[in-house]
Amino acid sequence: MRILVVGSGGREHALVWKLSQSPDVKEIFCAPGNPGIAQLATCLPIGVADIVELADFAEKMKVDLTVVGPELPLTLGLVDELQKRRLPVFGPNKLAAELEGSKVFSKTFMKKYEIPTAEAEICTSRKEAEKAVRAIGVPCVFKADGLASGKGVVIAREDAEVERALKLFFDDRVFGSAGDRVLVERFLTGDEISFMVLSDGERAIPLATAKDYKRVFDGDRGPNTGGMGSHSPSVFMEAGTAREVLTDIVHPTLRGMKEEGRPFRGLLYVGLILENGMNPYVLEFNARFGDPETQSVLIRMEDDLLPYLLGSARGQFDAALKPVWKKEAGACVVLAADGYPGPFERGQAITGIDEALAEEGVFVFHSGTAKGPDGSLVTAGGRVLGVCGRARGLSEALRRAVRASETIRYDGKHFRRDIGAKAIDVLRERTGSGLS
């Protein structure tokens, strides 16, 4: 089969890596890809928002399956365009992708279908937002309705931060039309978990749980990023809670989306918070694989990913599909560029990847890398590389990822050294050892 993967991040590198191991995959294209992906696939100079060009390519090359990585092409209707041309595609169509593309849609949907989530008010002016803050109380959360590259969520913990958020969203309008409508939401505390399921529109196949770490600095300090690391399993969720999430959240969501005339096929990412350590609430839905959770999850997947993606694209999973996970943990440490998540440096020479890969249980997925004028590898994005470790226990998987992260070098490199630290503490308490 010929596969086209759309995207250029670590998530897409992990997807290409996993698909390249399928006995049924003969050729992979990636648009636009990155230098890591180029070792496994043919990269194309087509951007993720170039919907017609992507569909033209898939049609011309008789691509058997297009796999859409990021949210932007989903919300722009790439899946609809491919389906119009009767080309198989993995991912939700534009209407279904609104679960991620509009926070107002997803909040209204959750309310209608009684899916547990924090109470919120929809606001279109500063005055409405001030009223909502008075009703909901401080701390509270401000969320831009539309896509904002992961920057549209602001937690206001005290009155001064509320004032700053009001200015940002309503006076300065930094989110443009994505901030025409704003949710003011009750702040929930607890452990966050990424719960990803594959869906064919009706059935849900859960992937291994994961946890990502959004803040830039150790100790969960500093601004939010696209994700500075992840591990799988998430550790924080017991099997009973996972069943509850499927019954109370995932299945009602899939049924509700079908009822709304928006059947969801693709990867449904449920961003959960466990309030008081046990009650799962939905913080957000995403309509695609998480990044960097996908890296930690896919290195643990024993079986072929292709039949799952094909089944979802066809609207019917094969009844026998049931993922098998290695009895090993996966961890991913993101190496970032100097300045990230603010304006960052580019063009720094990267060395040490082969050395890192020579170690047992180490995987490196490229995100923001490029080839310099002399063909050598340089930094080209805020999140540069996802350095992953896999081992029998989470502690060792994390140690492998951190050790390999030290081996890779470029000027301005920074990464978190405490990814998974709390998870290890939880495991120690549970088992008397951090090794499980």
Ligand code: GLY
């Ligand atoms: N890691 C969070 C996300 O993919 O949105």
